[in-house]
Amino acid sequence: MEGQDDGVAEQSQQHELQSILSCSDRDFLIRNNDDQVKVDNLKGKKVGLYFSASWCGPCQQFTPNLVEVYNELSAKGDFEIVFVSADQDEEAFKGYFSKMPWLAIPFSDSNMRDQLDELFKVMGIPYLVILDENGKVTTEDGVEFIRDYGVDAYPFTQERIKEIKEEEEKVKREQPLKFILASRSRDFVISANGNKVSIRAVIKYCGANSLVSISELKGKTIGLYFAESSYKKCVKFTPKLVEVYETLKAKGEKFEVVMIPFDDDEESFNQCFEKMPWLSLPYDDKSCVKLARYFEIPTIPVLAIIGPDGRTLQSDVVEAIEEHGTETYPFTPEKFSELEEKDKAKRDAQTLESILVSGDLDFVIGKDGDKVPISDLVGKNILLYFSAHWCPPCRAFTPKLVETYHQIKAKDDAxxxxFISSDRDQTSFDEYYSEMPWLALPFEDERKEYLDRIFKVQGIPTLVAIGPTGRTVTTEARKLVMYHGADAYPFTEARLKEIEEAEDEEMANDPTEGDKEDNAEEGTKTKEGYVCDGDVCHKA
Structure with a gap:
């Protein structure tokens, strides 16, 4: 979510709480037990306005962090949060609000919620605006502050964040490895057998009860493995990393791995970690969040590489290891340039069969469940639709895509x-696919992960266009369908240029046409018009 430049809110933004949080027939906020709290009780307090919704995955992930920070600060008595819901029905609102220990605008007051959206220019959620004791906006980047620094960010001013960053920079300059692996309360990592391995005196575990002094880390390469033991993608990648790790160790390469765990359950973490050959930070260690911020971790798994000089060599080599295995070592820019040349040659030679055929998996399925050979699709224009039933933005986009599909098919049968599903069970897949008139990859087909990787799918819905030669035309076809519908077909640069030229000519002939389009676009902005991408659901 983008706020003001550099995250600094304009100093002129000052609000009187009574006027922005109450109205003529309501002078109170509510708690999740329906108790009413007068807005006047917030006078003299710092207030966070939390724009969020139960249907938003990033919101569901962030809210527990905010609850933890709120509970830690509650003893101070000078900080309060007000939930501004973007839910679309009261039942969803109540279920989500029941998990929150703070106040909320009543769900029934939709006018006030809409006014706050407009007042604070909310374009994506989760979104947290912090007001000081006088109602002045101190930051519009409250989500980032909480996610990155937790309770240390209090009182959520730019000055406080600057202090934290200066402290971190100082530690990084003086002791980079200690900054990466240690915390104020811990100077060790752990081995799979439960031993504590001191970072100050010893920093590497090389086998059963074997410790090596920190000085011997010089000249070694370290992989920081950000993962959750039971998370599906991590479960799939970890064996590959174990294979690479053990192969490199057997060759005597100076390579170590330290896991940065994000497990929710300690027992699950322990059970999985005891099977791993490397080190780890302890379960639920606060440094995990610090490191996720430092390395700007968008999702997991991630394997960040620290070079022999303590500097970051690569921010993430998971995809490279999946594609190239031990060939990625020693992870230098020169090595990755070599791999990029290989990848480029592979992209240039891409065909439909090369991306959709894997061994015996040489088909997709039709509406009747019959197998359709990939060979039958060669030479056609193909759209790959990455979507899921559980994703509201996907369900909002699918009807538009269905309409566009029929329009294109009517004029070009080639x-x-x-459909490339991210659904979580067969029932959801079947229900969602029943709304679609096209082909699909079978549920939980192993080709999906490869397609996610080669097209770098970071969020859904995503629509990828493949030309008749089998080469990628664009990975941004969703936007083209949203803006131009079937007119964008076949989604090539040449076609887009034709559309732009036609629009320019139309504008020249009728200057008011642009205003009409702007007004029409504004009229279609609804609560359903969101795209969830990474840590935010933003308005499409």
Whole structure:
């Protein structure tokens, strides 16, 4: 979520709480037990306005962090949060609000919630605006402050964040490895057998009860493995990393791995970690959040590489290891340039069969469940639709795509669309696919992970266009469908240029046309018009 430049709110933004949080027939906020709290009780307090919704995955992930910080600060008595819901029904609002220990605008007051959205220019959620004791906006980046620094960010001013960053920079300059692996209360990492391995005196575990002094880390390469033991993608990648790790160790390469765990359950973490050959930070260690911020971790798994000089060599080599295995070592820019040349040659030689055929998996399925050979689709324009039933933005976009699909098929039969599901169970897949007129990859098909990787799918819905030669035309076809519908077909640069030229000519002939389009676009902005991408659901 983008706020003001550099995250600094304009100093002129000052608000009187009574006027922005109450109205003529309501002078109170509510708690999740329906108790009413007068807005006047917030006078003299710092207030966070939390824009969020139960349907938003990033919100669900962030809210527990905010609850933890709120509970830690509650003893101070000078900080309060007000929930501004973007839910679409009261039942969803109540269920989500029941998990929150703070106040809320009543769900029934939709006018006030809409006014706050407009007042604070909310374009994505979760979104947290912090007001000081006088109602002045101190930051619009409260989500980032909480996510990155937790309770240390209090009182959530730019000055406080600057202090934290200066402290971190000082530690990084003086002791980079200690900054990466240690915390104020811990100077050790742990081995799979439960031993504590001191960072100050010893920093590497090389086998059963074997410790090596920190001085011997010089000249070694360290992989920081950000993972959750039971998370599906981590479960799939970890064996590959174990294979690479053990192969490199067997060759005598100077390579170590330290896991940065994000497990929710300690027992699950312990059970999985005891099978791993490397070190780890302790379960639920606060440094995990610090490191996720430092390395700007967008998702997991991530394997960040620290070079022999303590500097970051690569921010993430998971995809490279999945694709190239031990060839990625020693993870230098020169090595990655070599790999990029290989990848480029592979992209240039890409065909539909090279991306959709894997061993015996040489088909997709039709609406009747019959297998459709990939060979039958060669030479056609293909759209790959990455989507899921549980994703509200996907369900909002699918009807538009269905309409566009029928329009394109009516004028060109050499066109097809394939659904690539991120659904969590077969029932959800079947229900969602029943709304679609096109082909699909079978549920939980192993080709999905490869397609996610080669097209760098970071959020859904995503729509990828493949041309008749099998090469990628664009990975941004969703936007083209949203803006131009079937007119964007076949989604090539040449076609887009034709559309732009036609629009320019139309504008020249009728200057008011642009205003009409702007007004029409504004009229379609609804609560459903969100795209969830990474840590935010933003308005499409």
């Amino acid at each position: 066109f097809e669309l394939i």
